[in-house]
Amino acid sequence: xxxxxxxxxxxxxxxxxxxxxxxxxxxxxxxxxxxxxxxxxxxxxxxxxxxxxxxxxxxxxxxxxxxxxxxxxxxxxxxxxxxxxxxxxxxxxxxxxxxxxxxxxxxxxxxxx
Amino acid sequence: xxxxxxxxxxxxxxxxxxxxxxxxxxxxxxxxxxxxxxxxxxxxxxxxxxxxxxxxxxxxxxxxxxxxxxxxxxxxxxxxxxxxxxxxxxxxxxxxxxxxxxxxxxxxxxxx
Numbered sequence: 567x568x569x570x571x572x573x574x575x576x577x578x579x580x581x582x583x584x585x586x587x588x589x590x591x592x593x594x595x596x597x598x599x600x601x602x603x604x605x606x607x608x609x610x611x612x613x614x615x616x617x618x619x620x621x622x623x624x625x626x627x628x629x630x631x632x633x634x635x636x637x638x639x640x641x642x643x644x645x646x647x648x649x650x651x652x653x654x655x656x657x658x659x660x661x662x663x664x665x666x667x668x669x670x671x672x673x674x675x676x677x678x679x
Numbered sequence: 680x681x682x683x684x685x686x687x688x689x690x691x692x693x694x695x696x697x698x699x700x701x702x703x704x705x706x707x708x709x710x711x712x713x714x715x716x717x718x719x720x721x722x723x724x725x726x727x728x729x730x731x732x733x734x735x736x737x738x739x740x741x742x743x744x745x746x747x748x749x750x751x752x753x754x755x756x757x758x759x760x761x762x763x764x765x766x767x768x769x770x771x772x773x774x775x776x777x778x779x780x781x782x783x784x785x786x787x788x789x790x791x
Contacts, residue, residue, distance in 0.1 A: 570722075597777050608690065608769055608781030609723075616776070624778065656722060664711055664773050665730045670722035 570671035572657050575609055578677045579647045587642040587674050590658030595669075596662045598619075598640040600632060602653040603673070609656060615640055616662065647678045680704050683772050685782035692760050693790045700785050702770030711773035712753045714744055717784075718766045719721040726768075729753065740764070765789040 573588045589598065595619050601609040611624030615634040629651060631643045640659075645653060654675050658668040682705040692698050705708055714726040729737025734746040744755045753770060770782040 574691075599777075599779075606783050608683075608771075608783050609779075610781070611778060614776075614778065622776075660777055662777065664775065664777055665728065666777070667725045667728070668777070668779065670724075672713075672722045 570657055570659055570669050572655075572671040572674050575672070576656045576675050579603060579646045580646075581648060583647050583675075584643070584645050585647065586644075587608070587655055587657075589642070589659075589671060590638055591640075591657075591659040591669070592638065593659060593669065594598075595659035596637075597660045598634065599658045599660075599668065600630070600640065600642045601658065602626065604653050612642065612655075614679060630638060639660050644660065647676075649678045652678045674678075680722070681774060683706055683770050683774055683780050683782035685768075685785050686784050687785045688783070689786050689788065691788040691790060692707055694762055695759050698755075698760045698764070698787065700756045700770075700787070701756065702753045702782060703751050704753065704770075704772050705751070712744075712746065712755075713773065713779070714738065714742070714755050715754075715769045715771055716740075716766050717769065723769065726755070730773075741780040760778050760787075760789055761791050 570591045599614040600612040613632040618637040633641045657671040660668040684703045711730045713728045715723040729736045767784045767786045772780045
């Protein structure tokens, strides 16, 4: 039982390049989330999904797109990377109960030059 | 908009001493509150959560937190800190749709 995994762990991009971050979970969770973590700001929600084929915007969605074609996977895309997107990105998943725990992946450190 | 404030950015504590991390949340209906811990280079792990009932909540690793509605606070405590408790701690508020609002975090350093 791997929990929540993220690929890749590290990445360096040049401004304007594109990339996709992959999140996978093996706990059969309905809900999945993408966050970014910046110093002093905690984690902020980028996009989330309440089920296969659905996505919704979070607090800071601009410059990102997501897709949830399979229940176990949640993809985060950057179409044209900007230095402001340098951050650590975390994926999480949970059951659809507010009091339930969100399980987090180990994170992806992205640097945009 | 709901917000969560952690007034202390850094706290340094000696090993074996007690620890208290402060958290205040903005006014609203009965809040769903969590404390998560992030060890260096790691993801986040849930320490404890509160959504109703007893206002003193016990968590993992010897941590507890007390919900005080009158003070809009949910402070985290541990009676005796271990070197392995050095980490960043986040107070988090839950809202409809399972969306979480994070505080800015408190980084705890443990002196030998």
